[in-house]
Amino acid sequence: MIYKPNFFIITGGPGVGKTTLLEVLAKQGFPYVPEVARKIIREQVSQNGDALPWANIPAYTHLMLSRSVESFEQHQKQESVLFFDRGIPDTLAYAHLTHQPILPELRHTVQAFRYNTQVFILPPWSEIYKTDSERRQSYQEAIETYDIMFATYQQLGYTPIIVPKGTPEERAEFVINILKKHTPDRPR
Template sequence: MIYKPNFFVITGGPGVGKTTLLEQLQQRGYRCVPEVAREIIREQITRNGDALPWGNIPAYTRLMLTRSVDSYRENIPEEGILFFDRGIPDTLAYTHLTRQTIFPELQQASARYLYNSQVFILPPWAEIYHTDTERKQTYQEAVDTYNIMYSTYESLGYTLTIVPKATPEERADFVLQQIQLK
């Protein structure tokens, strides 16, 4: 088991402002690790691959796990605060959401690579939600994703802190206050 208390996860359903919040934290000098899912989608579309959330879902899930673990492991030497746009448990939540069988490597990775016990989750927000070429979920699917993310992290022993709906600056202030860095 590897526990990195300086690794903070920012999660939630799609289209809730995670990336915008992370950009705000980055502008303030904090290191942020981008989401692997969008990277995989871009690569698969470019290569005409099928490991996509609307294609070969099991292959997409396994790629998400591999990339999430790689991202975690690459950053193990980091001593400072690091914010992750989603964590390994997001892949577990996605597996639940898509009603796939939980494979052993996923359970093992979720138990082996641990983040700070405080996880920041952004709630669904209809007013800012939109789809794009990589985000095709309906708003209801975004709500369902949030609920599964919440219950998955909670079942793994993480403490979830709901980030209030506010401006990106206010959200960044909130996160930093919660971890007492402001």
């Protein structure tokens, strides 16, 4: 098992402001690793591939898992706080959401690569939710995704911390204050 207590996940359903929050944190000196799912979708669309959430769900899930592991491994030497726009356990939650069989490789991987036990999760927020060419889920699906994400992280021994709705700056302040409680020195 590889445990990186300085790796923090920011997760939630689609369209809840994760990337915006991460961009605000980055402006304050906290680096982050972008989400792999959107990159996969862009690549598959440009290559006329079918590993897409609306085409070949198992192939898409496999790519999500392998790319998430790659991004974790690429940053292993990082010693300061590093945020991830979604983590490896999101793939397990996605498999549950899409009613896929949970393969032994996936079960093993979510236990083998561990982030800080505190996971920041953003709740559904209808006022900011919108679809686009890569986000096709309905708002109801966004709610279901959140519920499954929350339960999956809890089942894996993580502590989900709900990031309250607010401006991106308020949300960033909330996250930083949580970090300060657990890392008294400036958490960088």
